Amino acid sequence: MASKKPENMSYEATIEELDSLVNQLENGDLSLDDALKKFERGITLARAGQTKLNEAEQKVQILLNNSDDAPLTEFTDSSDNSPE
Numbered sequence: 001m002a003s004k005k006p007e008n009m010s011y012e013a014t015i016e017e018l019d020s021l022v023n024q025l026e027n028g029d030l031s032l033d034d035a036l037k038k039f040e041r042g043i044t045l046a047r048a049g050q051t052k053l054n055e056a057e058q059k060v061q062i063l064l065n066n067s068d069d070a071p072l073t074e075f076t077d078s079s080d081n082s083p084e
Contacts, residue, residue: 003041006048014052018045 006014021042025035059075 006045007051009048011049011052011056014045014049018042018049021045 004013009017021038024030025038025042030038062075
């Protein structure tokens with residue numbers, strides 16, 4: 001199965017795959033090379049999940065802080081600034 005890019009996955013799918021990877025790593029039946037690949041994928045998923053949470057928190061803060069008569073402002077996507 002080809003791995004999807006974490007930024008294209010839903011938060012729930014990201015967490016589900018991350019949980020699966022953690023279980024596989026904790027099992028201890030992987031070769032070192034496979035374990036490192038899964039660990040790297042897990043780090044990528046964890047970062048993507050954190051970005052999704054940060055964006056959701058920012059949206060909630062915008063909604064809570066603005067009054068009904070406040071002008072709409074542009075939402076800036078912080079994931080565009082992440083180093084690759």
